[in-house]
Ligand code: SRM
Ligand SMILES: Cc1cc2nc3c(=O)[nH]c(=O)nc-3n(C[C@H](O)[C@H](O)[C@H](O)COP(=O)(O)OP(=O)(O)OC[C@H]3O[C@@H](n4cnc5c(N)ncnc54)[C@H](O)[C@@H]3O)c2cc1C
């Protein structure tokens with residue numbers, strides 16, 4: 022019996038695997054001929070990165086050497102690219118003139134790197150990353166040193182970047198999206214990855230849009246220019262922005278193609294004698310870029326070549342990044358959704374982040390960073406759609422924690438006999454503690470310490486004592502006396518603030534990771550708070566996250582009940598002029614603003630402005646010299662004044678002038694809650710300074726600084742901080758006090774509540790008595806003002822956040838009924 | 839009844855919407871808020887809180903929900919239902935993402951009344 026002829030186009034990973042299956046089943050069924058455009062045998066493409074980094078050589082990654090082809094009687098035509106398939110005559114012909122006839126044909130042409138059509142893309146030194154030749158080119162370039170710019174922060178780009186760095190090049194990664202590997206990773210894990218790359222000395226620019234590759238004048242790469250004008254010098258540019266199935270050959274042979282070559286579940290193309298395999302395939306609308314699905318396809322084709330009836334029904338894929346020292350694994354779907362639940366585990370000390378996404382009690386997605394050993398186990402549960410409700414509590418800890426003893430520690434404590442010793446230092450046994458809790462009605466740890474001495478010495482038994490209280494009191498026991506910031510953490514505001522500073526956390530994702538947030542992205546309570554703490558603690562470094570701000574602070578106007586906005590410009594110290602009033606009147610007319618009102622804060626409010634009109638309103642106001650009054654801000658609001666010594670017959674000092682100076686010095690600063698000031702020219706107090714957050718009462722001998730008043734939900738008279746003698750001192754003391762509050766206040770806590778918590782004595786001693794402390798606070802305030810005193814209105818007039826103010830699309834009115 | 843009729847309309851591209859933010863689409867008298875989450879999922883709701891018609895597009899986006907800017911109701915982006923103890927629902931439109939283009943199915947706006 023003559024053997025049937027099998028021809029394979031492309032000698033990549035998928036057909037190599039297919040042949041292994043085929044020969045396993047029937048060694049003699051086919052006479053095999055392979056054409057490969059690459060000048061070599063089949064090698065493990067996944068391992069190109071270790072070759073690039075120098076951890077492996079080409080020889081190490083060969084899958085099938087020349088002898089394997091010889092032993093299996095395979096004709097391998099290297100460096101032979103097939104350019105034509107004649108389906109009627111059943112032959113294929115290569116560019117270099119070799120023709121072979123087939124009974125069955127397998128097209129396995131893989132895919133080719135996508136080249137962004139940038140000016141300069143054809144320059145010498147612009148490379149892609151797909152095969153060994155690309156690796157050789159990169160290694161040659163690396164020997165010349167200089168900087169490599171990698172476009173694309175996905176799997177391939179990052180592996181190339183890490184390899185080139187290890188080869189001694191300076192490396193910059195440009196990534197279009199806000200976080201790395203956004204297709205495989207959620208933002209938190211993407212952030213960790215970015216930090217890891219940066220710590221290796223690799224520059225990472227996200228949201229970076231490449232504009233042009235710059236010629237050095239001789240046809241070689243010199244630099245790359247971004248849309249924002251930044252230019253980065255580069256001796257090579259590696260494009261790793263994605264792949265495209267190589268379907269042209271099949272398309273020109275008249276086979277049905279779309280993005281890839283279309284196949285059915287039997288892996289046949291629209292011609293029953295032609296199969297397609299690997300990355301060039303489109304199956305049920307999907308093209309794959311990882312080997313696992315290709316291997317499944319390979320097995321199906323091997324069987325169908327032998328008249329089997331196997332079917333391929335699609336795959337779920339998992340990704341691992343192969344950069345030495347980075348452990349990262351992702352699988353499935355990790356988008357948020359209402360029908361989904363997530364389990365997050367963060368272990369900051371160990372640099373671990375794990376997230377599982379569950380739907381209907383099955384795992385549908387997993388992202389693991391730092392510790393990936395359980396990846397395959399989660400992936401297996403995911404693929405098998407195993408019901409995980411039984412192991413939910415311990416699921417995230419991994420396979421090792423399943424089965425065996427229950428993990429709940431309180432169960433173990435409850436089971437202890439009464440005479441078991443709990444506190445070794447003080448020799449206190451369980452029975453004594455339980456009795457004290459019950460008889461004395463103790464409900465917190467301090468109470469137990471006071472009455473029994475348990476855990477009052479070295480403290481190592483604190484956990485045990487708490488569990489015991491839990492067992493004894495049940496729900497009545499609230500272990501943490503601190504109230505957590507929100508449901509996303511067990512830490513209170515003070516702990517979070519302290520840790521942000523001591524651990525030098527400078528972004529919301531890093532706070533959430535390092536402080537082990539239990540949700541992946543926080544909530545509407547913690548995000549604005551964290552944003553404030555970071556603005557306050559790192560004024561020069563932190564990039565304000567405007568999506569974590571309440572709408573008023575995001576668009577710099579106050580939202581009204583009907584969705585319109587109110588606009589309140591600053592009128593320094595409540596003073597205005599005919600020019601200003603005229604400008605306001607013009608704006609009101611021009612934009613048809615329905616209401617104008619004097620506020621309780623001595624300035625003018627224009628109410629009912631349409632959101633789309635805001636930038637134009639601000640532009641006109643800006644021309645008249647107005648800046649935002651920040652009537653919406655958790656920050657400095659108004660400084661009310663009275664007419665003072667300029668006009669008033671009782672005025673002792675220039676209260677109006679001082680108010681204006683204070684407002685001009687302090688505007689723009691963000692504070693935990695709103696901050697309102699007033700300066701009165703004498704104790705008659707016409708500007709109501711004694712119910713303000715900070716108030717100044719001018720007297721003959723100087724200035725009495727008051728603080729901690731309020732007249733809103735609570736009416737609260739101020740207390741006196743102290744008396745100073747000059748305007749300069751007022752500014753210094755008031756700024757120092759404000760800075761102390763900015764650094765210690767909890768988000769939304771007004772100054773009177775903060776003061777109640779800290780104690781007036783403490784505040785007075787730091788601000789009035791300790792000149793060094795006061796000066797240090799003052800300097801930190803001045804420093805942060807350098808970054809805060811930017812008028813948000815003029816910023817937006819010049820285009821910032823312009824998407825906020827325009828609809829994304831205006832559709833026809835017809836669908837409106 | 840209208841379950842099979844779809845009216846997919848392209849409204850822009852994913853990049854047009856800030857992450858954890860929203861943009862508005864005007865459809866006649868109705869405003870539709872189109873949200874993008876941190877993980878780049880896109881949802882569309884009528885821009886009207888079930889409580890007192892607050893503009894949901896102006897809220898803070900988190901955990902597959904948006905917090906209304908007026909009185910802090912939390913609304914599911916996927917279904918438009920109020921979370922927790924609050925009761926109410928706003929209209930949710932099916933959304934499709936294709937190669938970075940955002941499409942919404944307007945046939946649902948007919949079911950509103
Ligand atoms: C416009 C104005 C009323 C007026 O027409 O006069 C006003 C309007 C609002 N006040 Fe006020 N307050 C205004 C002066 C005051 C005053 C009087 C003052 O500053 O001397 C007080 C009492 C003093 C005080 O703050 O202690 C005041 C105490 C409050 C409170 C209670 C705060 C508290 O901690 O107890 C709130 C609620 C809050 O902030 O959470 C509030 C909140 C609001 C909000 C922002 C409600 C909101 O969250 O949307 C209102 C915004 C309307 C808008 O869009 O413009 N407003 N509000 C005043 C603007 C002053 C300005 O020029 O910036
Ligand atoms: C650097 C790198 C790292 C990777 N890491 C991973 C990983 O960690 N995990 C993972 O799952 N996947 C990874 N991949 C993807 C994986 O390598 C591919 O999915 C897989 O190799 C595709 O196999 P294939 O047989 O379909 O195509 P290929 O292996 O690309 O083989 C196609 C072959 O066909 C040849 N060819 C094309 N057209 C013709 C023609 N007309 N005539 C003759 N020959 C032709 C090509 O020259 C090529 O040799 C990585 C890829 C790269 C480049």
Ligand code: SF4
Pocket residue numbers: none
């Ligand atoms: S007193 Fe109440 S109703 Fe009046 S502006 Fe202030 S918050 Fe609004």
Ligand code: FES
Pocket residue numbers: 887888889890891892906907908909910911
């Ligand atoms: S209108 Fe949305 S919460 Fe009131």
